[in-house]
Amino acid sequence: MLSRAASRILKNAAIDSSRWSAYKPRSGDIIIGTAPKVGTHWTLQIVSLLVFQSAEPRDLGFAPWLDAQFLAPLDEMLQMIESQAHRRILFSHLPFDAMPIYDEVQYIHVARDGRDVCMSLLNHVSNMTTEHFDRIAENRRDGDTLQRAMRESPREPREFYLYWIEAGTSDIDRADRADWFFETERSFWPERHRPNLLLVHFNDLKANLSGEMRHISAFLDIPVNEAIWPNLVEAATFDSMKRNGAQILTKAKYLFRGGHETFLHQGTNEQWRNVLTGADLELYEKRAHTALSPGLFNWLRNGRSVAGDPVLMPD
Template identity: 35%
Template sequence: MDPTTELPRKTRELHNHHMDSTIWNDFTFRDDDVFIATYAKSGTTWTQQIVGQIMHGPDPTLPVSDLSPWVDLRVPPRHIKLPELEAQTARRFLKTHLPVDALRFSAKAKYIFVGRDGRDVIWSMYNHHANANARWYEILNDTPGLVGPKIDPPNPDICSYFREWLDRDGFPFWAFWENVRSWWEIRHLPNVMMLHFAELKRDMGGKMREIADFLEVSVPADHWPEIENLCSFEWMKTNADHVTPLGGIIFEGGGATFINKGINGRWQDVLPAADSATYEARARAELGEECAAWLGQR
C-alpha cells in the first residue's frame, strides 16, 4: 500500500447488548490477518465458511465458528477472548460487525465487506431474533458489562418490525446506514474487497476465486469442486450445527434455524409497496445513488 495513503482511524467506541468496540484497543494485528465485515445477516457465516475453506481446506470438519470468532462481540470478555485470538497459529480470519470508525484498521490485513439489501437483511434478522431462545437473551442481557438497554423479544408482525428498524435506524440492533456507508467510503483501498450477497448467489464459484486471488491464496484446481460443495447452502444447512456460532445452541431448532433460507426477495410479497419505496428513498439519501444501487442489487 502507498505509504502516503490516509488510513481510517478509530474515532469512537460503540457499545450495545451485542458489542464492545473497546476490545480493538488491545488487539494485536498480524500482517496476514483477514477480517470479514458485515452489518449482520448479510452472508457473514457463508463468507466465513468460504474464506476458511479457501485458506485451510477443503476440510468438512474445519471448525469455522471456533476459528473465526466475532471480535467485537462482548462475550466472552476480553481477558478470555484476546488470549484465544493470540493462541491461533494458522492464518486468522475474524469477524466484525462494526463500522470502520469504531475499529482499528491495519494497512497490511485484508478486509472483505459483505453487503445486502436492508430488506433482505431484516427478513433474515427477524428469523434470527424470533427464534432466539432463553440462552441467547441470558448471554446478551445478563452477562456483566452491558452498556445500554437490554434486547427484548421482537414485535410479532414482521412488517412492523421492519418499519421500526427503518424508523429508528437499526433498532433493536445497531445502526445500518453508517455501517454500510463507512465501508463504501474506503472501497478504494487495495486491502478492501466489496462483496455482495447477491453476487455470491449468482456466481459463487467465480466470486470464490476472486476472494482467493484477493487473499493471495493459491488453491489447487482439483480442490475447487470439494471446496464449492462445502460452501454450498445445501451442505451448510445439512451441517448447520458445525458451522454456526456456538453450534446453534442459542436458537430454537439449533443451527438449522440460523442457516435459514439463504435467498433474497422474501419481503417482496409481504412488505407493502409504500414501505419498500420509503426504504429505497432512505437508502439513496443515506448512501448516495451509487452505493444505494450497489446495495440494492438482487
C-alpha cells in the same frame, strides 16, 4: 502498521468496540467486517475453506467475533487467536470507522439489500433463546435499550419491517433498525479504494459462487488448486453448510431455537415479496435514497454483477 485508528468507541449490551484495542495484528490476518445478516458466516465458511484448502467440516468458532462481549471474555478470545499457527480469521459487526485499520491485515466487507437484511434479522431475533437474551442482558448499561427492543420487537413480518424501517436514530443502542444498517454501510463505502479492503455482495455469491470464491481467493493471494476446487465450492453452498451445520456452528444450539437449522434459515433473497405492500416498499426507497449516496444505493441493491466493480463506481 496502524493505518488509521478507530475514530469512536461504540458500546451496547452486545458489543464493545474498545476490545479491538487489545488486538495485536499479524501479517496476513483476515477480518470480515459486516452489518449483521448480510452473509457473514457464509463468508467465514468461504474464507475458512480457502485458508485451510480442505472441504472437511470445521467449527467456525476458531474465528472470533472480537467485539461481541456477550460470547466470551476478551482474554479468552485473544489467547485463542494468539495460539493459532495458521492464517487467522476474525470478524466484526462494527462500522469500519470504529475499528483500527492495519496495513498488513486484509478486510472483507459483505453487503446486501436492506430489505433482505430485514427479513433475515426477523428470523434471527425471533429464534434467539432465553439464554442468548440473558447473556446479552448481563452487559446492559443504564439506558441501553437494545436487548429489550430485540425481545419486544414485532414478530409478524410486515410489522417487523415497519418497526425496522421506522425513522429514528443511528445510535448503536438501536442496532436492530435500518438507520444502523445504513450507517454501517456508509462507513465502508468511502474506504472501498483501500488495497486491503474487498467489497463482496450477497447477490454475487448467490449468482456465481465459484467465481466469487475465485475473486476472494485472488484478493487473499491464495492460489486456486483446481484439483480440489469443486469440493471447496460445494462445501460453501448453502445446502452443504446446512447439512454440516452441527459441525461448523457448534454453539448455535445454545443461541437459537433449532440451532444451526434456524440460524442457517433459507439463504435466499426477496422473502419480502408478497409480504410488503407497494407503500411499504416505497418507504424503503425513500429512506434508503435519503441515507445513501446514489452509488452506495446502487451497490447495495445490485452487487458487482449488475452495478459493476465498486472501486470504479462513483460515490
